[in-house]
Amino acid sequence: MSKLKLGPIADEKPVKVQVELPATLHQDLVDYGDLLGREQGQSAIEPAKLIVPMLLRFIATDRGFARARRGSTLNN
Known part of the structure; x- marks a missing residue:
């Protein structure tokens, strides 16, 4: 089986955000979720x-991003 980049999904306190996804991206996420679930049993x-x-x-x-963040005031 392939080694996916994501590991177990943490359950943290959420902040609600609404986003619209293209149908093809949604299908990719469905497929990825299926593979990840199977990989983790x-x-x-x-x-x-x-x-x-x-x-x-x-x-x-x-x-x-890390370089830019260190060199700017983004993280203040």
């Missing part, structure tokens, strides 16, 4: 629960 993970960990991972691994 669980049922499929719903797309809404994937978005936050994916964004966190993206931001955490974006070197350009």
